[in-house]
Amino acid sequence: MxxxxxxxxxxxxxxxxxxxxxxxxxxxxxxxxxxxxxxxxxxxxxxxxxxxxxxxxxxxxxxxxxxxxxxxxxxxxxxxxxxxxxxxxxxxxxxxxxxxxxxxxxxxxxxxxxxxxxxxxxxxxxxxxxxxxxxxxxxxxxxxxxxxxxxxxxxxxxxxxxxxxxxxxxxxxxxxxxxxxxxxxxxxxxxxxxxxxxxxxxxxxxxxxxxxxxxxxxxxxxxxxxxxxxxxxxxRLHEALDPSPAETAPRARDYLCLLPASPGPVAELAAGRLRACDGLTADDLAEAWESLLFRPERKLVRAGLSWLDRSVRRAPALADVVAAPLARAFATDFAELREKAVELALAHAGGMSEEGRAIVGEAVELLPPHLGHRAAAVFAGGTVAEAEPAFTPPPLPAAPERSRALEPPVESVEELDLLMRQEGPHSWQAWERSLAGLVALTHRDRVGTAAAMLSGLRETLAQPWADWDYRREPWEHADQWLRGAVRSLTATAPTPHAWRRFMPKGNLAAPHRLLLHRAAEVLRAVEEDALPPLLLATPTHTTGHVAAAELVRRLEVIEAAGAKPLAADLQQALLRLPRTPDPEAAERAARLTSAAGRILAAWTCPQVGTELEWICGNGGDGDHDWHDRSHSHYIRLVPTATAVPVGLPLVDMMLGVPRHSADAEHLEWWPSTLPAHREVAAAHLMPYALRRSWNDPSLRLGQIRHLARAEGPAGAAFSTMLACVLGEPGTPESVDVLLEVAARDELPAAEVGRQVGLLLASGEVRMIDMVAALDAAAGRGAHAHVWRIAAAALPTLLPAPGERPRNGLARFVTLAATAAEWCGARGEIPEVRDTAARKGNSEWLREVRRLHDRLTGGAPGTADTNSVGTGTGTGTGTGQEG
Structure with missing residues (x-):
């Protein structure tokens, strides 16, 4: 079978x-x-x-x-x-x-x-x-x-x-x-x-x-x-079994062995069982206390001190064995527990033998001076440690140069071709130079430039993806428009009038739309052979500014050639003029005869107001208190900007920030579009900077560094962006930005502090990261600015009665107290005063009391240049351009 x-x-x-x-x-x-x-x-x-x-x-x-x-x-x-x-x-x-x-x-x-x-x-x-x-x-x-x-x-x-x-x-x-x-x-x-x-x-x-x-x-x-x-x-099994004291006693030696080095939960379990056991000898108790008081966990040290104190009060004869454990506690890292150990040593000193008192006396040098003097007065032979010299923070470092001259536009077809072979420029500086170079070279020799660019394009045109840009729309990237202009110049564009078809029609952010308008009008001028001799808006400095004298010169060249400047180019150029007047350039501008010249001659820096509103909700079911993060509530910052219309559509668009964010590209280029209006540029950028998934930390850091070197007042939007970057883990360079703005006396410290408080309270940034950044800034000379930041943040961060403090609050208050001490700050803060008066002995409450004592240590009613206002930490902030 x-x-x-x-x-x-x-x-x-x-x-x-x-x-x-x-x-x-x-x-x-x-x-x-x-x-x-x-x-x-x-x-x-x-x-x-x-x-x-x-x-x-x-x-x-x-x-x-x-x-x-x-x-x-x-x-x-x-x-x-x-x-x-x-x-x-x-x-x-x-x-x-x-x-x-x-x-x-x-x-x-x-x-x-x-x-x-x-x-x-x-x-x-x-x-x-x-x-x-x-x-x-x-x-x-x-x-x-x-x-x-x-x-x-x-x-x-x-x-x-x-x-x-x-x-x-x-x-x-x-x-x-x-x-x-x-x-x-x-x-x-x-x-x-x-x-x-x-x-x-x-x-x-x-x-x-x-x-x-x-x-x-x-x-x-x-x-x-x-x-x-x-x-x-x-x-958990041991606690579920809940051994009785009779079951614990035979194992007491094992539990004692667990106290010095076992994990915290095991040591806590062993201490609890031993504390309920009645058969421990004095030596056993001394060994247990000494083990617990040398632990690194605050909870176990506190439990050991409490056990020791109660045991000695019940049996005063045990006072003779507490010397070594208390001497161990003098070396603990927790200030309040060192103070408690000194209090217990002084309270039970009368029951100690001479040998025990000598042991405590030898440990006096482990205490800080103010506690060492108290202990040395009772325990003879103790050497009090010398007080460490007070730290003197360094002066604020000088600010780096605000801007440098930018490289001139591309001056040869070979250089332009090289940039195009690199699949387009990847920075706003390279893009501006390439765009200006294409315009100038084409106006100077259209036929020669087209022939040279066509020679460089031949290899690309042979590829199957050569016309990919023309098979997808709209064109949302600046380099697409630059490539389109080159294709139109070389007569290889498969679609004529691309500037009509490929401009995005959706909801675009204003800086992105202005960028695309500038590129599209160059493409159109190439197709219609209407390019001016040069562009007006090409920056002369690394901040994005166009020097007034250079802008006048460019308009003079265009007028002399009988040409007209491109509309979006002119409006971008006006937005890039420095805020500082140039009388000589103004005099030359007054002699211009074209319409663009008259606009330039009449141009003055617009007055712009910005506002920032915190909006919170739970996905459309209504607004909720932004302190509550337990039910998927979200926080949204809504910036707005308003200006008196000047009659130029793209300028008015740029100086009016909409309430809702829109589609955007090239965010790292935006500060260069508004170098004289720092707060408006920040208001455009801020909604995107707060989205952790939108761009990486290095891009956000680059944006705030660029804004730091721009001109114009800094208000709530700039402050929020700076606070956001300071709270970004892994970006220590953000401290350099804070120091740079502070060195120029342009840091809105109180506004930064309010936004820091709100970002921390909403959970947008972590306390540990923010404290690390502000601590580094204080240690490098910005202690007075850090104090004003911390003082403005505290009213928002201090919990209301009955609320739990946020994780890391004690470290933030310690930072505030240290900065206040370094800069000699005085002036009562009501929220700090009220919090300091609460009952309790937790670490954060002790730090709040230390801060309050620091601020009110002078004569009543005194104040100095480092005094602080007592704002309530509300959810809105404003910054006005003047």
Whole structure:
């Protein structure tokens, strides 16, 4: 009978369940035949798929079942079952365990026990593919599992529905407290009524498992060591068992050993059990206190001091053993706990022996001077540490040069061609130079420029993607328009009048629209052969400014040629004029006769007002308090700018910021479009800068650095952008920007502070990052500015009565107090005063009181140049251009 032919068909059809029935009917010879033919079939099946194809996985269950039933030796079966071909690492758990067990059922018991051991020793992790089959075979055979940590972790990862009836319980439960990886598997167990916690405590209550075995196992696991995550489950199991003082007493020495160096939760557990134990000797107590008071965790040091104080008050004779623990506490990093340790040492000094008093006296030098003097007055022989010299912050560094002369426009066709071969300019400086160079070169020699550019384009035109720009619209990138102008110049443009078709018609941000208008009008002028001799708006300086004298000269050249300047070019040029008047240039402009000349002669810097509004909501269901971040509420900053219309559409568009952000490109170019209107440029940029996914931190840093070197008042929008960049992790250069603006006396510190407070309160930036940046700025000379920033932020950041303080608030208040001390600030802040009067002794409250004492330490009513206003930290700010 052809057994192999039928079995092969079932494998081909991937019918593992039918195979399980069929192979069990085979006699010994039939099984040998099938086993011998399996490798050949596997090779054939593997050849049907590519090397990286997972198609063979689908045949895995059928092949595994067939091999398990027919291959002779246990070692060979183990190797066959877990071939990588059948199930790669990402294939998930086996789904054919029941079928494999069914075909193995008629194997001898010793053979199945051998297979079980081999499968166990192959395991490498708790979620290994063979875990389910290995556990099932162990339960069926009843053998003692070999010692193997991944097996125990895998058993723990699959709590049986009836743990008490599990044949593996007695074998593996003791190993649960020793095997590596168990703690990681069980780390998420929390509910003592469910999972392993519930199962083990229930078995302990029923007597199926001894409580002593579980408690000893937990303590033994703690003594073996590990991270807090590794031990988290065992801490919860120990607390769920809740050992009584009678159960704790025999293990007191073990708990004492856990206090010095075990993870915090374990040390806290051990301290709690020892504190409830009545049988500790004086030496035991001294050892426990000394261990706790040298811990790095504030909570444990505080608990140790409290335990020590209560114990000595109950039993005054213990005062003779507290000297060494308290001396240890003198070295703690926490100021309030050092002060508490000194108070306890002074309170219990009368009960100390001479030796104990000498131990405390030797530790006096570890204390800061103000505490050292108090202790030295009682404990003779103590040496008081000298006070560290007060830190004198350095002066504010000089500001770097605001701007430098920019490279002139492209002056040769070869240079322009080189830029075009680089797929267009990637900076606003290169783009401006290329655009100006194309206009000037084409006006000077259109035929020669076109021929030279065509020669450079030939290789590009031969590519299949040469006309890609013309098959997609609109053109939203400046380099698309520059390439389009070159194609029109060389008569290779597949679409005429591209400037009519490809201008985006959607909602574009004003700086982006102005950029595209300038490029489109150059393209149009190329097509209509109406280019002027040169462009007006090409910047002369790295800030984006156009020197007034140079702008007048350019208009003189255009008038002399009888040409007209391009409209968008003229309006951009006006926006780039410096704010400082140039009388000589103004006199020359008055002699111009063209309409553009008259516009220039009459031009004065427009008056612009900007406003910034914080809007918050929860996705359209109404506005909500922006302090609440727990229900997916969001924060949105809405800038606006208004100016008296000047009658030039693009100028009026640029000086009026809409309430809603729009589509935008080339954000890093925008500051150069408004170099004389810093706050307006910031208002355009701010909505995009606050979107973390819109651009990377280096771009935001480049934008704020450019704005820092622009002209014009800095208000709420600039302040928000600066605050945002200061709070950006990994951008230490943002401190340089703050120092630069401060050195020019252009930093709106109070407004920056208000925005800092709002950004921190809304969760837009992290406290740790903001404190790090402001601390660095204070240490480099901007301490007075940092103080004004912190003082303006505090009214927003200090919690209302009953509210929890924000994470890191203590560090922010410490920074404020330090900066106030460095700059000698005086003047009461009502919010700080009211907060300082609250009850409590938390770290942030102590820092608030220190700040309040610093500010009110002078004579009542005194104030100096560093006094601060007491704004309420509202959600709006304004900046007015004058």
């Amino acid at each position: 052809d057994h192999w032919g039928e079995i092969r068909k079932l494998i081909e059809r991937r019918q593992a369940d039918r195979l399980a029935e069929k192979v069990r009917t085979l006699d010994g010879e039939g099984r040998k035949e099938v086993a011998a033919r399996l490798p050949e079939l596997l090779k054939e099946l593997r050849g049907r798929f590519d090397r990286w194809d997972d198609g063979l996985v689908d045949y895995g269950p059928a092949l595994r079942v067939t091999g398990a039933a027919t291959i002779g030796g246990a070692a060979a079966v183990a190797a066959w079952l877990y071939r990588r071909d059948f199930a790669p690492r990402w294939a998930g758990l086996d789904n054919d365990v029941d079928l494999v067990l069914a075909v193995l059922a008629d194997r001898p018991a010793a053979w199945r026990a051998d297979l079980a051991e081999r499968l166990v020793l192959r395991l490498r992790a708790s979620d290994d593919r063979g875990m389910a089959l290995a556990l099932a075979l162990l339960r069926q055979t009843g053998i003692e599992p070999p010692p193997h940590d991944p097996l125990v972790a895998g058993w723990a990862d699959r709590v049986p529905s009836d743990l008490g009836a599990d044949p593996l319980l007695d074998h593996l439960l003791p190993r649960l407290f020793e095997a590596a990886g168990v703690g990681r598997v069980l780390q998420w167990e929390k509910d003592p009524r469910q999972g392993w916690l519930g199962a083990l405590t229930t078995l302990a209550d029923a007597g199926r498992v001894k409580r002593e075995e579980l408690i000893d196992g937990c303590v033994r696991r703690f003594l073996l060591g590990g991270t807090a995550i590794d031990l988290r489950f065992f801490v």
